[in-house]
Amino acid sequence: MADTQQAPAGDLLRVRNLRTTFHAHRSLVKAVRGVDLTVREGDFLAVVGESGSGKSVTMKSVMGLMPDNADVEADELTFCGRDMLAMSDEERRRMRGGEIAMIFQDPMTSLDPLRTIGKHLREVLKRHRGLTGAAADTEAVRVLGQVGIPSPEQRLSQYPHEFSGGMRQRVLIAMALCCQPKLLIADEPTTALDVTIQAQILDLLRRLRDEAGMSVVLISHDLGVVANVCNRVAVMYGGVIMETGTVDDIFLRPRHPYTRALLGAVPNPADRRHGRLVSIPGSAPSLVDPPDGCPFADRCTYTCDRCRQAMPAFIAYEGEQTARCVFTADELDRMDRTRRPAEDAASHDAKGDAR
Amino acid sequence: MAKYIARRLLIAIPLLLLISIIVFLLMRAAPYDAIDAMTTPKMSEETIAAIKAQYGYDQPVWVQYFAWLGGLLQGNFGYSIVTKSSIAEQLAVRIPNTILLVLPSYLVAYVTAIVLGLVAGSHRGSRLDHVIDGIASVLIAVPSFWLAMLLIFVFGYLLRALPIVGMQTVGDGSFVDVLRHYILPFVTLTIAFLPDNLRYVRSSTITQITQDYVMVQEAFGAKRAEIMFRHVCRNVLGPVLTRLGMALPMLVTGAIITETIFSWPGVGPYFMTAIKGMDYPIVMAILILSSTLVIIGNLLADVLNALADPRIRQGGAR
Numbered sequence: 139m140a141d142t143q144q145a146p147a148g149d150l151l152r153v154r155n156l157r158t159t160f161h162a163h164r165s166l167v168k169a170v171r172g173v174d175l176t177v178r179e180g181d182f183l184a185v186v187g188e189s190g191s192g193k194s195v196t197m198k199s200v201m202g203l204m205p206d207n208a209d210v211e212a213d214e215l216t217f218c219g220r221d222m223l224a225m226s227d228e229e230r231r232r233m234r235g236g237e238i239a240m241i242f243q244d245p246m247t248s249l250d251p252l253r254t255i256g257k258h259l260r261e262v263l264k265r266h267r268g269l270t271g272a273a274a275d276t277e278a279v280r281v282l283g284q285v286g287i288p289s290p291e292q293r294l295s296q297y298p299h300e301f302s303g304g305m306r307q308r309v310l311i312a313m314a315l316c317c318q319p320k321l322l323i324a325d326e327p328t329t330a331l332d333v334t335i336q337a338q339i340l341d342l343l344r345r346l347r348d349e350a351g352m353s354v355v356l357i358s359h360d361l362g363v364v365a366n367v368c369n370r371v372a373v374m375y376g377g378v379i380m381e382t383g384t385v386d387d388i389f390l391r392p393r394h395p396y397t398r399a400l401l402g403a404v405p406n407p408a409d410r411r412h413g414r415l416v417s418i419p420g421s422a423p424s425l426v427d428p429p430d431g432c433p434f435a436d437r438c439t440y441t442c443d444r445c446r447q448a449m450p451a452f453i454a455y456e457g458e459q460t461a462r463c464v465f466t467a468d469e470l471d472r473m474d475r476t477r478r479p480a481e482d483a484a485s486h487d488a489k490g491d492a493r
Numbered sequence: 494m495a496k497y498i499a500r501r502l503l504i505a506i507p508l509l510l511l512i513s514i515i516v517f518l519l520m521r522a523a524p525y526d527a528i529d530a531m532t533t534p535k536m537s538e539e540t541i542a543a544i545k546a547q548y549g550y551d552q553p554v555w556v557q558y559f560a561w562l563g564g565l566l567q568g569n570f571g572y573s574i575v576t577k578s579s580i581a582e583q584l585a586v587r588i589p590n591t592i593l594l595v596l597p598s599y600l601v602a603y604v605t606a607i608v609l610g611l612v613a614g615s616h617r618g619s620r621l622d623h624v625i626d627g628i629a630s631v632l633i634a635v636p637s638f639w640l641a642m643l644l645i646f647v648f649g650y651l652l653r654a655l656p657i658v659g660m661q662t663v664g665d666g667s668f669v670d671v672l673r674h675y676i677l678p679f680v681t682l683t684i685a686f687l688p689d690n691l692r693y694v695r696s697s698t699i700t701q702i703t704q705d706y707v708m709v710q711e712a713f714g715a716k717r718a719e720i721m722f723r724h725v726c727r728n729v730l731g732p733v734l735t736r737l738g739m740a741l742p743m744l745v746t747g748a749i750i751t752e753t754i755f756s757w758p759g760v761g762p763y764f765m766t767a768i769k770g771m772d773y774p775i776v777m778a779i780l781i782l783s784s785t786l787v788i789i790g791n792l793l794a795d796v797l798n799a800l801a802d803p804r805i806r807q808g809g810a811r
Contacts, residue, residue, distance in 0.1 A: 203711055235714030242712075247705040250724045251804060252731070261723075262713050297803040313713060 150321055150353050151177040151200065151238075154214035158192075158199045161207045167425050169195040169208075171377040177321060181353045182344065184364040184385075186400075187374035190422050193357045196374070197323045201240055202230045218320065236266045239314035243326040245306035249298035255282075255309055256294030259316055266317040281312045284349075285342060304335035311342065315350060322346075325357045340367045361404050365389055373397050376423050376433025378449070383459030393455055393467035396434045432463070440465060440473055494806070498796060505788050512784045513565070517558050520773045527773055530574045561777075570778040575770050580778045583763060588745060590660065591759030595747045598679050599740060602686035607733060610694025614729075615721060617699050626695060632688035641681045641754040648677060658756045678755040682748055694733055701728045731801035738794030742786035746779070 158170035170192045177183050185193045199210045202222075215222045217237065222230065234240075242248050249258060259278040263269040269277055275294070282290035285308040298306060307327055314322050324343060328336035344367045347354050358364050364371060364385070371388040373381045373396065381394040392398045402416040420437040423429060431446035432438070438445070444464045452460040455467065463470075528550055532541050545551045549560060564571060570580035613625035649657035656662065656674050701707070702725055710720045740747070745760050752761025760779065767775035799806045 201712060203708060231714055231716065233714070234712055240712040242705060242709060244705055248709045250706045250710070250728070252727050252802065253724070261715075265714055297807075299804045300807075310709070317713070 148178050149176055149216075150179050150181070150218060151175070152214055152216045153196075153200060154212060156196060156199060156210070156212040156215065158195050158204065158211075159209045161209070165426050168428050169377055169425055170199060171428065173374070173377075173379055175200075175372060175379070177353050177355055179320075179353055180347070180351070181370060182347055182356065182368045183354070184356045184358055184368040184371045185374060186358055186361060186364055186371060188359055188422060190425070191374040192377040192425075193374045194325050197240070197325060197355060197357055201234060201238060201323065202227075203234075203240070235262060235314075235317050235319070237317075237319055238321045238323065239317055239319040240323040240325065241307070241310045241314055241327050244330045245303050245310055245327075246330065248310055249306060251298055254295050254297055255301070258309070258313060259294070262313050262316045277316065278312075281315045282309070284315060284346075285309075285312045286338075287312070303331050304339065307331065307335075307339055308342070311339075311346070315346065318350070319352055321353050321355065323355045323357070326359070327356070328363065329359075336363065343367065361389075361400060373400070376428060377425055378433060378462065380434065380463075381459070381461040383455075384457060387455075387457060387459040391455075391459070391467075393453070393459060393461040393470075394463050395438050395440050395465075395470060397461070398470075399437075440470060494796075494799065497799065498792070501792050501795065505792065508788055509785060512788075513562055513781060514558070516777050516780045516784075517561060520777055521554065523771075523773070525771050527574050530771055530773075565778075565781065571774040573767070573772050573775055575767075575772045580775055583775075584760070584778070584782070587758060587760050587763050590757065591748060591752065591761065592744050594675070594678055594682065594752065594757060594759060595743055598682035599686050599743060599747070602683045603690055603737065603740075605683075606687055606690030607694050607730070610691050611698050611721075611726065611729065613691075614695040614698025615702060615725070617702070622695075625691070629688040629691045629695070632684055633692065635684070637681055637685040638750050638754055640684060641677070641751055644677050644681060645754075660758050674755075678748070678751050678757055681751050681755075685751070686743075686747075690733075690736065693736065694729060697729045697732055698725065701725045704728075727801075731798060734801055735794035735798045738790050738792075738797050741790030741793060742783045745786060746783045 153175040156173040160167040263274045435445040613622040749761040
């Protein structure tokens with residue numbers, strides 16, 4: 139394909155400086171403020187963040203699924219080396235579902251209640267692969283089997299309401315598989331499902347990444363979900379990416395105060411040092427008039443004047459880990475060491491021995 | 494499905510009996526009764542008793558009720574107290590006249606409402622939507638009698654373009670003549686039926702368009718037109734179809750005021766005259782007829798709904 143000198147081989151999706159702004163009631167909501175993302179072939183990338191951090195909007199902007207009142211701008215948006223910014227609406231539409239598919243949070247409402255599962259599948263098979271009639275039926279049955287739906291032949295003629303939530307999410311994944319996409323974006327695919335089903339769906343996604351050879355972007359607010367299935371993680375906050383790295387980087391060597399705070403809020407049976415979970419005080423910043431500086435400054439325990447003056451630049455660490463903070467990880471650790479003993483002494487059950 | 498309809502029909506029977514009892518008792522409870530209408534204060538006690546006996550008013554209430562109900566079941570609605578004419582015969586002439594007026598105007602309003610509602614709903618917030626929704630909001634606030642008067646004033650008085658009374662000129666039963674009489678009440682009714690349906694279709698389109706499945710279809714590369722026609726339309730039209738069933742009683746009582754204003758020889762003026770003249774048998778007959786149609790209309794609506802929606806269809810079969 140064209141533009142190979144710009145996109146290194148293996149880069150499926152490259153996003154540079156993506157900005158999405160909503161126009162609402164004469165105010166501007168800057169939901170995404172300059173996001174860089176790269177998805178490589180075979181990647182299982184997690185985009186994590188709390189609600190309102192812009193993770194969903196980022197991926198919907200990439201898909202071209204934003205409503206009319208949203209402006210999407212980017213310095214670069216390429217898929218397989220092709221410039222998506224230069225594409226016509228029609229070309230973008232053909233790409234959706236064909237090369238990039240997306241599934242969503244609530245499988246209960248994601249299917250048209252008046253159409254059978256078979257119709258849903260046949261529709262995408264016809265649109266993206268030109269399959270009709272018996273060929274389409276055979277393929278639909280095969281794909282339903284692949285996502286683990288029992289007796290798929292009978293299921294084809296059933297309506298969405300005859301499926302459980304987990305089964306409907308499998309149907310949606312099957313719809314995505316029908317198109318044989320290179321990239322599947324899963325927007326909180328397990329949030330509406332109970333825990334055992336969650337694990338099954340995530341397993342399925344990981345298996346399909348290996349079998350069908352597609353890359354997956356998983357949008358999630360749940361670090362526990364992410365740790366088990368992903369190989370790379372991007373942490374978002376206030377419309378920007380705070381830290382990126384491999385899953386080991388993020389979970390074992392987090393360099394950004396926000397990532398560290400997030401991990402502090404996840405129950406970890408192996409770590410008995412703190413005893414109780416540490417929540418992050420305050421709430422996410424308003425994106426109507428976002429601060430110039432670090433969006434986390436108001437809730438961060440390491441905040442200094444520099445944080446509020448301008449958006450901190452990324453600091454690169456070994457491997458490909460980057461963190462957007464004015465302090466290096468070493469500086470943060472040093473501040474921790476001088477601060478902790480005093481804090482621990484002040485807390486009600488002084489655990490000075492933990493040092 | 495057949496079992497479901499049969500069950501619904503069985504449920505309708507006690508309901509109709511209950512309605513007949515209520516209608517009968519309400520009319521009996523009214524201060525002025527049929528005997529008062531047929532007698533004058535000057536008549537002797539014996540004459541009044543004889544009239545009572547002649548019409549069966551000396552019997553106990555329940556005997557009277559069953560006599561009336563028995564008549565209804567045989568298609569005998571009784572006789573007008575005032576004109577002594579058969580109600581069934583009168584209705585047999587008047588109901589077709591009413592249907593001739595209501596059915597075309599309702600269908601025109603219905604189809605227009607669906608088209609405009611889908612257009613407005615799918616372009617929510619656009620100028621087109623504001624115009625359509627604005628017109629519907631104004632029309633919903635316009636009483637049909639006022640609109641009828643306005644039309645009469647403009648087309649009948651100022652322009653002298655159209656006749657304003659009746660269904661045809663005496664001695665002229667030609668098609669063109671009936672058509673000229675038809676226009677004003679037809680326009681009035683169409684405008685009266687339109688805004689309600691239009692707003693319903695529009696809001697139901699907006700509800701459907703904001704559903705997740707629409708975004709999912711978009712994410713799978715469906716064209717906007719495909720989403721509109723294959724998915725949104727079908728989901729909107731299901732509930733809209735049920736309104737058609739609910740509109741069934743309109744065929745008899747849908748145009749009482751408009752018909753009365755234009756002296757259209759339908760059920761409207763007949764009903765109004767009966768109410769004013771305390772002609773109870775007519776009032777009772779029309780009440781029974783329209784409540785029967787309400788029940789049948791609801792059943793029809795439910796059946797249409799079940800046919801359109803598999804969730805209800807299968808719920809009903811179990």
